[in-house]
Amino acid sequence: GAGVSQSPRYKVAKRGQDVALRCDPISGHVSLFWYQQALGQGPEFLTYFQNEAQLDKSGLPSDRFFAERPEGSVSTLKIQRTQQEDSAVYLCASSLVSGSYEQYFGPGTRLTVT
Amino acid sequence: AQSVTQLGSHVSVSEGALVLLRCNYSSSVPPYLFWYVQYPNQGLQLLLKYTSAATLVKGINGFEAEFKKSETSFHLTKPSAHMSDAAEYFCAVSGTGTASKLTFGTGTRLQVTL
Numbered sequence: 410g411a412g413v414s415q416s417p418r419y420k421v422a423k424r425g426q427d428v429a430l431r432c433d434p435i436s437g438h439v440s441l442f443w444y445q446q447a448l449g450q451g452p453e454f455l456t457y458f459q460n461e462a463q464l465d466k467s468g469l470p471s472d473r474f475f476a477e478r479p480e481g482s483v484s485t486l487k488i489q490r491t492q493q494e495d496s497a498v499y500l501c502a503s504s505l506v507s508g509s510y511e512q513y514f515g516p517g518t519r520l521t522v523t
Numbered sequence: 524a525q526s527v528t529q530l531g532s533h534v535s536v537s538e539g540a541l542v543l544l545r546c547n548y549s550s551s552v553p554p555y556l557f558w559y560v561q562y563p564n565q566g567l568q569l570l571l572k573y574t575s576a577a578t579l580v581k582g583i584n585g586f587e588a589e590f591k592k593s594e595t596s597f598h599l600t601k602p603s604a605h606m607s608d609a610a611e612y613f614c615a616v617s618g619t620g621t622a623s624k625l626t627f628g629t630g631t632r633l634q635v636t637l
Contacts, residue, residue, distance in 0.1 A: 442624060442625075449629075449630075451615075454625065468624075502567075510617065511572065512625060
């Protein structure tokens with residue numbers, strides 16, 4: 410079946426612009442995670458949803474970062490007033506809640522802030 | 524807090540040689556441990572996982588890892604490297620909740636030479 414998809418794959422934004430990154434999880438997966446991967450680093454947790462509820466947002470680096478999943482499927486990560494330090498690959502992952510600890514990752518969105 | 528340490532940011536092996544990628548974990552509770560592989564411009568793919576069943580875990584593409592509690596290690600091995608194994612490898616740890624966030628190491632880039 411279809412995996413996790415993300416769009417756009419690449420985004421260039423001028424400093425100060427707002428961006429929105431989309432994640433389509435695997436159908437039926439109730440858990441959804443966002444990670445940020447800086448160049449040469451491992452992914453770092455940003456936030457977690459179970460269905461439409463955002464249960465953990467401890468990894469969001471500032472109040473410029475906002476995520477939502479209003480209908481419990483598609484999720485959007487929004488970054489306001491982008492800064493150069495926001496340049497990274499943003500990865501989305503989804504998983505089943507019951508009986509599975511595997512997270513399935515999308516290809517990521519590479520954000521470059523100029 | 525949980526963490527993983529990957530020793531060696533770059534590892535180079537000859538085709539046909541043994542692959543050994545090192546990962547040590549730190550966790551106050553019994554951990555779940557994972558190895559992921561990332562090819563250029565792609566998302567993360569799960570190689571294998573340890574979830575407190577057998578300590579020797581077999582994964583895809585001929586990889587395996589052994590959980591050693593006494594050494595707090597979860598090293599990844601493959602008996603014979605193939606050119607297609609060249610990629611970035613990440614070790615990760617999570618809690619034992621059904622939808623816990625992953626904490627990743629900084630990654631090891633595997634180079635395979637002729």
